[in-house]
Structures are given as structure tokens and as C-alpha cells.
Amino acid sequence: MVTYIIRRLIGALAMLFVVSAVTFSIFFVVPRLAGVTPDDMANRYVGRAATAANVQATAQKLGLYDPVVVQYGRWVKGVFVGSEYDYGAGVEHCPAPCLGYSFVTKQPVWPDLVDRLPVTLSLAAGASVIWLVIGVSVGVLSALKRRSIFDRGAMIIALAGVSLPPFFTGLVALSLLSYGLGITAPGGAYVPLSENPAQWAYSLILPWLTLAFLNAAAYARLTRAGMLDTMGEDYIRTARAKGLKESKVIGKHGLRAALTPIVTIFGLDVGILVGGAILTENAFSLQGLGKYATTAIAANDLPKIMGFTMLAAFFIVVANLIVDLLYAVVDPRVRLS
Amino acid sequence: MTFLQLNDLKIHFPTDDGLVRSVDGLSFQLERGKTLGIVGESGSGKSVTSLGILGLHKGGRAKISGEIWLDGEELVSASPEHVRSLRGKKMAMIFQDPLSAMHPYYTVGDQIIEAYRIHNNVSKKVAKKHAIDMLGRVGIPQPDRRVDSYPHEFSGGMRQRAMIAMALSCDPELLIADEPTTALDVTVQAQILDLMRDLQRDFNAALIIITHDLGVVAELSDDILVMYGGKCIEYGSADDIFERPEHPYTWGLLGSMPRLDREVTERLLPIKGSPPSLINVPSGCAFHPRCAFEPRTGGKGSTLVPDLVETEGGHLVRCHLSREERRDIWATEIKPKLES
Ligand SMILES: Nc1ncnc2c1ncn2[C@@H]1O[C@H](COP(=O)(O)OP(=O)(O)O)[C@@H](O)[C@H]1O
Ligand code: SF4
Ligand SMILES: [Mg+2]
DSSP states (O other), X not given: OHXXXXXXXXXXXXXXXXXXXXXXXXXXXXXXXXXXXXXXXXXXXHOTTOOHHHHHHHHHHHTTTSOHHHHHHHHHHHHHHOEEEEOSSOEEEEOSSOOOEETTTTEEXXXXXXXXXXXXXXXXXXXXXXXXXXXXXXXXXHHHTTXXXXXXXXXXXXXXXXXXXXHHHHHHHIIXXXXXXXXXXXXXXXXXXXXXXXXXXXXXHHHHHHHHHXXXXXXXXXXXXXXXXXXXXXXXXXXXXXXXXXXXXXXXXXXXXXXXXXXXXXXXXXXXXHTOOHHHHHHTTXXXXXXXXXXXXHTTOHHHHHHHHHHHHHHHHHHHHHHHHHHXXXXXXXXXX | OOSEEEEEEEEEEEETTEEEEEEEEEEEEEOTTOEEEEEOOTTSSHHHHHHHHTTTTTTSSOEEEEEEEETTEESSSSOHXXXXXXXXXXXXXXXXXXXXXXXXXXXXXXXXXXXXXXXXOOOHHHHHXXXXXXXXXXXXXXXXXXXXXXXXXXXXXXXXXXXXXXXXXXXXXXXXXXXXXXXXXXHHHHHHHHHXXXXXXXHTOEEEEEESOHHHHHTTOSEEEEEETTEEEEEEEHHHHHHSOOOHHHHHHHHTSOOTTSOTTOOSSOOOSOOXXXXXXXXXXXXXXXXXXXXXXXXXXXXXXXXXXXXXXTEEEEOSSOHHHHHHHIIIIIHHHHHO
């Protein structure tokens, strides 16, 4: 088990390294493919009235002519010890962990991301709990009452859930429950948890439900399929042959096995979600990481987009690691292989 | 009173393709301390019968009729909850593939402990001690350490031993072993069969061994029931079945037993064709499309279902051939070939 954990940790570190290098290269290469030169980039830092010589001097100072490897090395160094952006007319300081510096807003990226994180975390936490509970219970009931009216109804709704995009269901929910019936808060009304927990939940309930609907639907289908599979397994028959009560056969023997793949997918989904629920945050004007990313993209603010991407990648790698460890706890066969 | 008695048991499954007559009028008796072998090709309804005795078809879509008397209680009409309380305690079962039959996420010990504690109100500690005892009794070395292993950490033979330990943990009076050695290596098969024979003596349980291989039941069984298409087609003592078999299908089974003096794959008189569909069971004698002697019954084989008739001293046969014809064919046509 210890070797397993160490192996996974090393794997996760390597993964982070690879992911950041690849992401960095993409952000380095793609603009150049689109015809953007280092001079064009430097241009953003020096303002409109600069001469060509000025621009080139700035690009030189910022190291924009350097090969990608050197620039990546500088970026990694910045993450650990911080960076100075010297563009001739002045020096911008970007303390560690420096994920980049936006010359559009004249701010380091990291503090902005930290600012946005609570909103996204709140959204992810609430939504994931709701969809996990609803999705798994509906899936289990559907499997146990297979071909019943409940099963058929639930599966039709679930099909709608996985097919409809969240900005659509979000807008429908918003207009119906918030503007129509006035039960829930309108979009953009985020209240921090530390300020007022009740208001926090109230302000987020609609985005939670919207996001949860999508995933609950997928989880209900997954759980149902998994449950139908496991309940047909030989070891379920063995459990019954021992004289075990059916409720325990289902809970202790069936669900335990059926939930394993669900746990895996759940970990990854939450990891992805913490990286920013772009569609949902936009539908409800929540100032989270996803919204941050869309704004940055609209403004063509490369350092921000990259900082966001790196953070999102980090969350996914961490989620992967947690899932791997959880998996070993749940399924003893994993520890050996 | 007979310990276990089945009267005209029928277990049918309505499916989209039609009614599956998996067990179609099965009757037999079994006393404590005795062993019954149930033999037949795969798909003849053996497993459905054993699960039916344990009441595991209750609550499903199966249509069950007839009677199952166990120690004076009728189980077909008993409540599912009552039958559940007998399962594991009064009657227990061993399955074919011990790897898939044990839960991969729980240790072998936990699974035995669970089985024991369903029917015995004891602490986990006491139950664990019992589990270690049981593992020792079925011949698992270092049971106090192996009790904490997972099924996948055992070899196939050890797993089957553990499965047997689990089945015997509550001291059942009826033990059903459904193809207990089919998934195992030949050498391990013999060890498991030896173990079962010893344990049965110790526990004085009634034992049903189900197999598609007559060789498996040869030494263990007091009586043997040959099943075909959901019905008993021949029943008798082990001597009856091996020395004086009277049904053409039993002859076929004897002829397809792998023989130690030849290549394992070589079978003497393989039965042609495949087992019947249990949805569209052949008319008349279900075996007639595959039976070499069908022409000698004057067309009755394909039109009239033969009755199960006593030929001599508890030896029952379901065939239109007369007793004399069958004995004559066995003595002059079949036996010499088997002995060649
Ligand atoms: N739950 C079920 N529903 C429908 N048909 C079944 C069911 N269980 C078994 N059968 C059918 O019953 C027949 C006998 O099966 P089984 O008792 O498992 O045979 P075997 O003698 O090999 O153990 C098979 O044709 C099988 O397809
Ligand atoms: S009844 Fe006829 S077909 Fe059936 S086994 Fe006897 S001889 Fe063969
Ligand atoms: Mg079977």
C-alpha cells in the first residue's frame, strides 16, 4: 500500500510537470501559428505610441525572443520564487506563486484566481453533493425496480438531463423559479459562506440545482447500469445463499461494488468542476474561475488564460491522485497490481 | 420422515421468447448422511433445481409449483422470510467458481464471519475465532493468517476450501455443491472431493453434488439422479447407474467420461447433437432427436412422453424401450464398447 501511494505521488508530480509544459507550449506556439510575433506581444506592454525600436527592446527585456524551453523554465521559476517583469518603462513585481502577470489589468494572475476560488468551490461542493445523493439514489431505485414506472420515468428525465446543456436548463430554471415564482435568488447574488451560511446556500441553490441536474442524470444512468451488473454477480447469489437479508445484500454487497466506478468518476468530475464551471457560472453571472476564464478569453488576456488553465490542470491532476488512492482503499485488488 | 423430499417440482421462467421449463416435474428423496449426485449436461436444469431448493427463485419471475419438504417443513409455500432464515443455517450451498462467488472487496474471513453471524448472535471476535477454526478444518494452512486474505490472494483450490468453510460455518443439515470442482485443476479436484467426503462424514449432513461429469460423483454418491431437459430420466444407486444403466442418455454420459487410460480429450461414445432447448422441448421423449435407439420404439419416442418407471429395487428409468430390450442393448452393444 505504501509503495502504491509513493508511486502514485511521483506519478502525479510527473503529470503536473508534463501538463504544465504542454500547456505552456500550446500557449507559446498557438499565437505564433496565428501570426502573432514577439513584437506584437511586447506591443501590449509598451502602449500605443511606442516606436519599433522601443517595442523590440521591451520584447528583448521580457525575454520574448528566447526559445520556448528557456521561457518555460522562467515561468516555473516564477511559480516557486516569483518573477519581475521588466519592460523598460518600469518593473512589475509578481510574487510567488507567480502564474503570470496580466498587462491588461496590470495585476498578477494568482491573487485574482484566489479571489475567485471560493465562488467556484462553493458551486462545486454544493452541486456535487446534490447530484451524488440524487443520482445514486435514483440509479439504485431504478435498478431495483427495473422496468417499473419509476424506472422508466427517471430514465426519460435522466436522458433529458444529459442531453440539455446547463446554460439552457439554467436559464429555464432562472426564469421559472427566480423571475417567475420568486422562490430563489436571481443570478449574480453570491454571498460568501463566512458571511451568512443561509444566504450563501440561498444564493447558490439555483446554480447548484442546474449543475446537479446535468450530473445527477448521468450518475443515475451510471449507477443504474452498475447496479444491474453487480446484482447479477455470483457473489450476490452467494450473499443471498448465506441467508443475508435483502437490504444488506443490496447495501453491503451490491452497492459497495457498484459504487467503485462512480467514486472514480465523481472524483474526476469534481476536479474538473473546481477548475471552473464555465457554462453554469456564465448563466448565473457568478464571479468564479469559469467566468474569469471567459472574461480573459474575451479580452485576449493570454497570461490570465494560461494561469487559469494551469490551475484547472492542477486540480484535475490532484483529483486523479485522490481517486487513485480512494480506489485502492475501496478495491483491495488494486493495491497489489 | 424423509429429511429432504421433492414432489413434482416445477420451475418455469416466462421470458420474451417463451416459457423456459428449466425444471419440469422433479421428485426425489434424500436422507441425512447420504449423498445424492445429480448429473446432466449443462442446461439440463441442475442449477435451477438447487437454487430452487434454497428458495432463491422466490420473489423473481419464476413460476414454481410442487413441493419441497425439508425436515417436515414445506418450502415452496413457506414465506420468503422464513426460507431466508433457513438459508445458510439449515441448508447451505457451494458454488462452481469460487473466485466469482466470493466478494472481491471483503476478506475471506469477513465473509465467513458474516455468514456465521447472520445465524449466531455472537461478537465479531468469537465469529473470527470460529472462522479460523473452519478454515483449519477445510485444510487451509496457517488459517489465523489466511483469514485476513482476500479471495484473489488464494489459489483456486484454496478458495474453494474457503467457500466450503463458509458453507459449513453454521453446521447445515443439507449441503448442495453445484459443480464444486468444475473450475479447478484435475489434481485439485480430487483433493476437494476427498475433503467433501470427509466433512460430510463429520457433519452428517445430507449432501447433493451436482455435476455434468459422472466421474465426479462415482465414488461419493449413494444415489445418482440423471437429469435431461429439466426431467429425471434415470435414478438409482451408484451401482445401478454404473453397473446396470438402462437409459440411452446415461449410456451416452458413461461413454463420454474422460478415461485415465487414454488421452484426456478422447471420449468413447460422445452424445451427438446438443442439449434441448427448454423453451421448445422436443415432443415425446426429449432425448429422441439424439437417441440412436429411437427407431426401436416404433415412433413412440417422438410422440409420447415416457413415464419414469421403476425397473427394479428403486431403480427408475424414463424410456419407451422395454426392460428386456434395455438390458439386452446394454449387455450386448454398450458395455463391451465401454470396456474395450
Ligand atoms: N432466471 C432465469 N430465467 C430464464 N431462464 C433461466 C433462468 N435461470 C436458468 N434459466 C434456464 O434454465 C435452463 C437450465 O439452467 P441451469 O439450471 O443453470 O442448467 P445447468 O444444468 O447447467 O445447471 C437453462 O436453459 C437456462 O437458460
Ligand atoms: S424413449 Fe426412445 S428416444 Fe427416448 S431414450 Fe428411450 S429409446 Fe431413446
Ligand atoms: Mg449449472
